[in-house]
Amino acid sequence: MINVLIVEDDPMARQLLEIYINTSEKYNHIQSVESAALAEFCCRTNKVDVVLMDVCTAMNASGLDAAEKIKKSFPDTKVIIITSQPECSFIDRAHKVGVDSFWYKSSAAEEILSVLDRTMAGEQVYPESAPSLKLGNTFSENLTDRELEVLRELVAGESDAAIAEKLFMSLRTVKGHIQSMREKTGFRNRTELAVRARESGLIINNK
Amino acid sequence: MIGFCDLHYAVKSIFLVVTFVAVCSSICLLPRVFSRKKLMPKLLVPLCFLLSGAMLILFAAQVKSAHPSWHISPIIESVTELPVILPILLLLAVITTLLTIVIKEIKFEKNSITRSSVKESLDSLNTGLCFAYKNGMVMLINHRMNNLSHTIFGRNLQNVNAFWENLSNGEIQSGVTRLSMGANPSLRLPDERVWTFSRKVIDGITQLTAAETTKLNKLTEELKEKNAELTVMNERLRKYGENVDKLTREKERLETKVRIHRELGQALLLTRRYLQVDSDNTQELLNILKRNIAMLRLESESLKNDEPLIMLMKAAHSAGIEVLITGQTPKQEDANRLFFEAATEALTNAVRHADAKKLCVELTEDDKAYFVYFTNDGSKPQNKIVEGGGLGSLRLKTEQIGGTMEVLYQPEFVLKITVPKKRGDVL
Missing domain, CATH: 1.10.10.10 (Winged helix-like DNA-binding domain superfamily/Winged helix DNA-binding domain)
Incomplete structure (x- = not known):
């Protein structure tokens, strides 16, 4: 089983992601935290294989900052950023800090699980371009x-x-x-x- | 030949008046020519003075001798009997010499820089100017500076040092307002004009200047007002950004709900299809139903996030670490965020470096600042703590909001952060 850490400040979105993970056969949801500031600690105290993380999280903590720390300390841990924000710089920054995959939260369960599968298979999944606003x-x-x-x-x-x-x-x-x-x-x-x-x-x- | 004594009384009078004018003119010219370098005027003007003076005395005495009680000396009598053409020529020579010198003086005044021309040019300046010795005694001052001194203090400028002191602290006339003090004091006078003073010492000589800065002052005030408006607007923009964050979260939650409904609909359709076609893949159907039920539960639940430090306690607890918190979290938003970030850093470091099982967080505050102390029960550091990325970044963020951070390693590890209270938050 692949251990998944969820970092998401919106309780409804967080629990929805938990449902996706819990109802899949391959993945094991080990913990959820509201703030990206706690993500590194969770990786340090648990065996985390993949982190599903939002960019804007509780206490103004940036998921991208946390991803950078995690990739430095735990290079084998996969990090997938999922966001609902079309911010133009997020994708570039995610690339720079070594985020494995980047996707949008509005996607259906199957699509998010597919991004997880492809990431775990070693693929880097990114949208082709930033959304046009x-x-x-x-x-x-x-x-x-x-x-x-x-x-x-x-x-x-x-x-x-x-x-x-x-x-x-x-x-x-x-x-x-x-x-x-x-x-x-x-x-x-x-x-x-x-x-x-x-x-x-x-x-x-x-x- | 006709002598002076034979002239008509009226002609004698005219002669005497002209001679008197020549005497006066030469007296006036004396100080001027002696202040010049040229030698010739220095000789000619006294000579003219002596000649015209002698003629005036002699001929005035002759005129006076007409009175019966007046006895004229024989020498004067013999001089007045000389042909009149001689004194006339002499007087003409004196007048011509004096006129020539006067014309040259006028030309010299016009074309040369003299003491008086310097003073004259300074007086015509719109800028107030004064030069003084080290003790403040005035060396040179122009009309403008004197007028300013009169308007501001009601008296002439006597001592530059005292004047400069009084600009900042002295008693000023009613209607005069101090606008700014310091290196360049500015004052508004009753006529609404603004004057800015500056003082400079050049080779032991103090130069005091006063420049009219009414327009500059007006523009500066306008700029200040605009900047204040802009600051308020920028602050509103920043707060608006925060409100947009809240709105965005609400929008996001709404989108999540829509997504749940969409997925529920899809799940029901799939369930129906499975039941209709009598599929053998019951595991997939089971997963869909499990997800359906979980989603239905999710919609009925009231979802809320924990308080920041409770989040931290829960995360720590799941890893078998106890977090003991004493005191109240700061009401000030930036301090609250920083303390939470510091707590996560302290927790990570306690696990990573000290193998700790307990993290103590002590929150205190006084009238001026918020304080937080972090300690743990792990192994005590042997050497000074080297601040890496985590603590380094925390220090930077602390300093950015005006706080201070201390990392102690003896007798035990202590992380101490102080954040000053903002004006509105000070009790």
């Missing part, structure tokens, strides 16, 4: 990487000057990126741009 008059893929970086700081509530300092750009460049995004999206001001980006799930900070 509509942002005003444009789509998320039409924003450049640099614009997305500026947008991320904007959503965090940083001033233009603070963004410039943080991203090592001039104030004029920051204003230029914001203006460019406003033109693409058709939003009236920076606040609307930030609010809509956050609402759409395109940008989720501190994860």
Whole structure:
């Protein structure tokens, strides 16, 4: 039997995943925790073969941060990130920290179990591309990487000057990126741009 | 030949007046020419003064001799009897010399930088300027600075050091407002203009300047207001982000419910199909039914997450580790999150390095800060703790919110974190 650790802060989603695991014949659900901050501890005190983990978990703990720690300390333990957030940077970051597979929570039980099977068979399962999100008059893929970086700081509530300092750009460049995004999206001001980006799930900070 | 004594009384008077003017002019020119380097004016002007003065005395005495009681000396009499053309020519020569020197002086004043031209140019400046000796005694001051001193303190500027002190602490006239102190004090005067003062010592000479910064001050105030608005807006944006997190969770839960219903529907259809076709694969049917029942139970249950430290206690308990918690968790959100993260780090380290079976968490607070102490019953460290990724990251996060972290290894391992209370949280 393959031991599965579930890290999910939403109790309903967590129990649903537990049901999927408990009703399958191959997998054994050994523990569930609400916060990714506890994931490494659970791996240390239990024999965990695979971790099914959300990105945004209780106490603001990031599943991606926890995945990085787990992969460093327990390279043989498989980590599957499952999220409902279409945040554009999650997939890239998951690749970087060595997450084995990345999938979306909205999938049916069979699909999630299939991702588990393929991951345990040594396959890396990732969506082909990040989901396309509509942002005003444009789509998320039409924003450049640099614009997305500026947008991320904007959503965090940083001033233009603070963004410039943080991203090592001039104030004029920051204003230029914001203006460019406003033109693409058709939003009236920076606040609307930030609010809509956050609402759409395109940008989720501190994860 | 006609002598001076033979002239008409009116002509004599005119001659005397012109001579008197020449005497006065040469007196006025004397200090000027002696302040110059050129030698010739220094000789000519006193000579003109002596000649015109002598003529004035002699001819005035001759005019006075007309009175019966006045006895004129024979020398004066003989001089006044000389041909009148001689004193006229002499007077003309004196006047011409003086005029030439006056014209040259005017040209010199116009074309050269002199003491007075420096003073004049300083006085025409809109900037207040004053130079003083080390003891504060004024060396040079312009009108603007004196006017400012008068407006601010009601008196002229006598000593720069005292003036500078008084700008920050002294008594000021009513209607004058101090805007900012420090290295460059700024004051608003009754006419609503703002002046900023600065002091600089150059080679032992103190330079005091006052610049009008009304527009700059207005723009700075506007900028401050805009920045304050922006800060409020950014804070609202940050809080909005947190609210969106809550909304997103609610949305996610709703989607989960929809998913459960969808899967229940699919499961029922599958069950029906299995029953209709009389399939032999009863294990698969059993799994589907088990999942169905579990899902139905899930919908009827009221689901809630545990408190953070209870989560930690449960996770530790499942691994056979006891967590003893004393005190209350902080009400301040950032401290609460940090203490939880510190607790997970302390728990992981207690298991990893000390093989501990018990973790003690002591939470305290005073008026200014929240404190947490972590200890465990595991093996005591022999050497100083080297902060790796976990503790290093925890220290960084602690410092980011203005807190401090201490890691002690003797007599036992203690992790101590302090987080200052935010203004709204201080009792």
